[in-house]
Amino acid sequence: MEKIKSPKNIPLLSKTLLISLALFIALTSLNLKVNLIEIPFGFPEFIVPKDNPLTEAKIELGKKLFFEKLLSRDSSISCASCHNPKYAFTDGLVKAKGIKDREVTRNTPTLTNIAYNTSFLRDGVNPSLEAQVIVPIHEKNEFDFHILLAAERLKKKKEYVDLSLAAFGEVPNPKVISNAIASYERTLISGNSRYDQFTFQKDSTALSNNELRGMHLFNKHNCVSCHSGFNFSNGEVVNNGLYKDYTDIGKMRVTLDPKDKGSFKVPTLRNVAITAPYMHDGSIKSLEAVIDHYIRGGYDNPNKDKRINGIKLSENDKQDLVAFLKCLTDSSFIVR
Ligand code: HEC
Numbered sequence: 001m002e003k004i005k006s007p008k009n010i011p012l013l014s015k016t017l018l019i020s021l022a023l024f025i026a027l028t029s030l031n032l033k034v035n036l037i038e039i040p041f042g043f044p045e046f047i048v049p050k051d052n053p054l055t056e057a058k059i060e061l062g063k064k065l066f067f068e069k070l071l072s073r074d075s076s077i078s079c080a081s082c083h084n085p086k087y088a089f090t091d092g093l094v095k096a097k098g099i100k101d102r103e104v105t106r107n108t109p110t111l112t113n114i115a116y117n118t119s120f121l122r123d124g125v126n127p128s129l130e131a132q133v134i135v136p137i138h139e140k141n142e143f144d145f146h147i148l149l150a151a152e153r154l155k156k157k158k159e160y161v162d163l164s165l166a167a168f169g170e171v172p173n174p175k176v177i178s179n180a181i182a183s184y185e186r187t188l189i190s191g192n193s194r195y196d197q198f199t200f201q202k203d204s205t206a207l208s209n210n211e212l213r214g215m216h217l218f219n220k221h222n223c224v225s226c227h228s229g230f231n232f233s234n235g236e237v238v239n240n241g242l243y244k245d246y247t248d249i250g251k252m253r254v255t256l257d258p259k260d261k262g263s264f265k266v267p268t269l270r271n272v273a274i275t276a277p278y279m280h281d282g283s284i285k286s287l288e289a290v291i292d293h294y295i296r297g298g299y300d301n302p303n304k305d306k307r308i309n310g311i312k313l314s315e316n317d318k319q320d321l322v323a324f325l326k327c328l329t330d331s332s333f334i335v336r
């Protein structure tokens, strides 16, 4: 009778084979990731949902859909109409405008490094990039359409059917639309500003003395307690004292908890020089005026975060702080 081999008896050769096979798979999947999206120096890897792994085919379809006007009811605007690559995926407006010039209640946020966000919308109440896609499609003041109807439109275009089959093995449907667009959005990585060249690429000449002073002030005056880390955001949803009384109640609109009134997500400051105007409602026109807000310490209200309590800056300090914020612009990012 033949003896059943215990795992210990696996010959040495096949063990080595197994190990090299595992190593090969690990390395090729690593390569795949790096090939698809280059993670800049100093940036961590980002997390991709298990049920929507990144592929070239999804990114290609997602990019086309991001610029596709057919997703809006009257086929007049696309995601890119508001998230314009030229302005780091914003629109330069105080408040966004949807189809038929309908005004949205909020300012368009940048999509810079959106792959690293863990919550979406200005008040952080949406949990995933995939789920976020449906919001503007359904919103009356944005596309005023429906994802099922959008999928029907795409199904009639051979080009989209082919791209969808290549990426998902399925004809266009809601999952295809949201997973493809989310995949494209994850490629919007910006990590080659002069700040990055100085900090992560170790080019000691990349920042001027004034910008370096500005960086020092940014740390000293605790901007960094909220706008922290490689992406200049700790991801918190807080009240930065923009108003005494808020018309847009922020996170409270979902939680109904008065403590959340006026709480908004700490935005990234990357490319901030080209994403004016600022704050959830676009009410602050310039970076200088944003600094004035922090010098004043904002307006008192019961929910104002303790870290916002006024700072002392000379006119020179203010200019240097603005100069620092401007060096977060990544000119290679805005050409897409
Ligand atoms: C009419 C202008 C407009 C259009 C069109 C539009 N957006 Fe937006 N987008 C906004 C505004 C305004 C917000 C902030 C909304 C809020 O906080 O309630 C936003 C928020 C987002 C966010 C969350 C960003 C963050 O920091 O949390 C993502 C992601 C996004 N949009 C992607 C898209 C995609 C994908 C499309 C196309 C399917 C799209 N948007 C279409 C204006 C627009």
Ligand code: HEC
Residues within 6 Å of the ligand: 122, 218, 221, 222, 223, 224, 225, 226, 227, 237, 238, 239, 240, 242, 264, 265, 266, 267, 268, 269, 272, 275, 277, 278, 279, 280, 281, 287, 290, 291, 294, 305, 307, 308, 311, 321
């Ligand atoms: C307590 C946390 C906190 C601190 C400290 C803080 N911020 Fe902010 N910052 C926020 C929040 C929250 C917003 C968004 C508010 C909104 O959307 O209405 C914001 C918005 C901004 C914006 C506008 C970005 C945009 O895209 O609209 C800039 C610029 C900015 N902060 C710079 C700074 C500077 C400079 C400092 C230090 C002087 C600082 N912040 C300190 C929380 C903070």
